[in-house]
Amino acid sequence: MPVELRRWLASPCAGRRTKGNLKMRGRLTILTLVVLLAIAHCLGQGVTTVKVSLRSIGSPQFPTGFWLSKDDPHFRHRRDTLFWLSGDKVATTFFKEYCCGPKASTGVRYAAAVFNVAGKMIATHEWTSLPDAPLYVGGTVGGFWVRYKERVDVLSDDFSVVGQISLPEPSDLIWSKAGHGAAVQAGTTISLYDIANLPAVVRVAVSVDTRAVDVYGNTLLLRSVPTKPCAADILQANSEHSWNVGSGIAPSRCISGLALLSDSAVLVSGPSRGVWKIAHRDGTLETLPVQGNLLSVADSGHLAFESFHPNPLAEKLDMDFGGHKEVVVYDPSTKATVFRTKIGGQSGAALSPDGHRLAVIDGHELVIHALADDLAR
Numbered sequence: 001m002p003v004e005l006r007r008w009l010a011s012p013c014a015g016r017r018t019k020g021n022l023k024m025r026g027r028l029t030i031l032t033l034v035v036l037l038a039i040a041h042c043l044g045q046g047v048t049t050v051k052v053s054l055r056s057i058g059s060p061q062f063p064t065g066f067w068l069s070k071d072d073p074h075f076r077h078r079r080d081t082l083f084w085l086s087g088d089k090v091a092t093t094f095f096k097e098y099c100c101g102p103k104a105s106t107g108v109r110y111a112a113a114v115f116n117v118a119g120k121m122i123a124t125h126e127w128t129s130l131p132d133a134p135l136y137v138g139g140t141v142g143g144f145w146v147r148y149k150e151r152v153d154v155l156s157d158d159f160s161v162v163g164q165i166s167l168p169e170p171s172d173l174i175w176s177k178a179g180h181g182a183a184v185q186a187g188t189t190i191s192l193y194d195i196a197n198l199p200a201v202v203r204v205a206v207s208v209d210t211r212a213v214d215v216y217g218n219t220l221l222l223r224s225v226p227t228k229p230c231a232a233d234i235l236q237a238n239s240e241h242s243w244n245v246g247s248g249i250a251p252s253r254c255i256s257g258l259a260l261l262s263d264s265a266v267l268v269s270g271p272s273r274g275v276w277k278i279a280h281r282d283g284t285l286e287t288l289p290v291q292g293n294l295l296s297v298a299d300s301g302h303l304a305f306e307s308f309h310p311n312p313l314a315e316k317l318d319m320d321f322g323g324h325k326e327v328v329v330y331d332p333s334t335k336a337t338v339f340r341t342k343i344g345g346q347s348g349a350a351l352s353p354d355g356h357r358l359a360v361i362d363g364h365e366l367v368i369h370a371l372a373d374d375l376a377r
Contacts, residue, residue, distance in 0.1 A: 037256075050368040052119035056189050058095035058111055058225060060361050062348035064276045064308050068248065080348070082361050083139045084179075085157045087354040090368065092361060093137045093144065096126065105131040112137065112144060114157060119367055125159045141179025141353050152182075154198055163198025166191075176215045177259040178297035179353055183215040192218055192237060200236050216260035223257055232257030232268060245279045255279075259294055261301070267294060274292050278332060290330050290337065292353075300355030302371075308345065325349075329358060329371060339371050 002327065044324065054060065060080045067074035080094040093112045100107035107130045114123040127134045127146060136147045143162065144155040152165040152232040167173060171186040183195045190212050192202040202218055209228050213220040218237035224230055232245035232255055245257055245266055255277075264281040276294075278286040292307030310323035327349045329339040339358060347362040360367045 048370045050119040052366045053364060054366055055364050057113050058094060058096050060092045061346045063346055081138045082348040082350045086353045087352050091113050091139055100128055110137045140175050165193050171330060174212050174215055178216055180216045183212050185212045204237050213257055214260045216263055219263040221257045221260050221266055230254040243281050259297055261297055262371040280321055290328050293350055296351035297357030298351050299353055302355035303335055304351040
């Protein structure tokens with residue numbers, strides 16, 4: 001060791017500097033660890049979405065209603081659906097291809113896929129609709145459904161048939177917007193079905209001037225036919241708690257019932273155009289500061305709305321591939337918007353029945369957003 005170095009190490013200053021350097025290094029190490037742990041914690045809190053590619057199964061699409069012909073992809077995908085089977089399973093059904101016959105009378109193949117909230121695909125299935133035996137597929141909370149001319153088969157999440165709903169000719173089928181059952185109206189008789197308890201059915205009689213709009217268990221939302229003065233009524237199977245939605249509104253003001261949020265609350269539009277309100281059984285009205293079409297009603301009370309914003313060219317040509325959609329999740333209990341996102345013009349969204357997640361199919365990706373209060377605001 002050089003003499004100069006030995007002398008420096010033996011001096012008092014060297015000891016103080018060495019100890020100071022060690023202390024400083026120790027402090028820097030601790031500070032670095034704290035910063036890294038904080039970054040890791042923040043990154044963990046910020047992971048609010050799960051994304052998974054759909055390229056392996058097909059291309060679900062959700063057009064706003066414009067198509068040129070049956071060969072147009074907009075037309076083919078007009079019945080594609082995105083929905084939640086439960087709080088931890090989301091599913092999609094969609095057009096896959098034309099098949100199974102000459103072009104003049106070809107069949108259609110539909111597909112379905114089920115994902116868990118981690119984005120893992122856990123089940124798939126296909127159906128073939130033939131020209132002489134057409135069918136349509138979709139889903140609701142609790143299961144898939146396959147509609148034929150005279151009936152609807154209700155399927156569990158493993159695609160086995162668990163029950164049937166009869167469709168008299170003529171009749172109208174109404175699925176609960178909150179996922180609480182279904183109704184079939186044939187003339188003045190409405191049959192109410194509990195999807196989890198098929199084939200049980202409750203039948204109620206209505207006047208010839210009314211039509212069912214929505215169902216929530218044994219509760220019906222009714223409207224008057226177009227030739228009669230507008231009305232929105234709530235009818236319950238036992239008739240004990242039936243009520244008129246417009247009872248708290250001036251008779252000259254016309255409202256339209258859109259969806260049952262519970263057996264004692266209904267989403268209505270009007271009397272001002274584009275204004276949504278919640279009408280309660282006690283006659284109170286609550287105005288919602290949101291716009292768009294209703295997408296989903298969650299048991300938590302959260303509501304999801306979707307609005308389409310075309311660019312100038314798309315608006316002029318009535319197209320949905322030249323703009324975007326905006327999805328808003330609103331919580332009436334806190335009177336706050338808890339989530340907002342923009343998606344493509346042919347994308348779709350669905351709110352989970354517990355209100356904790358929003359699923360979006362945007363392009364070739366399924367995106368699942370967590371809507372926990374500490375993450376969504």
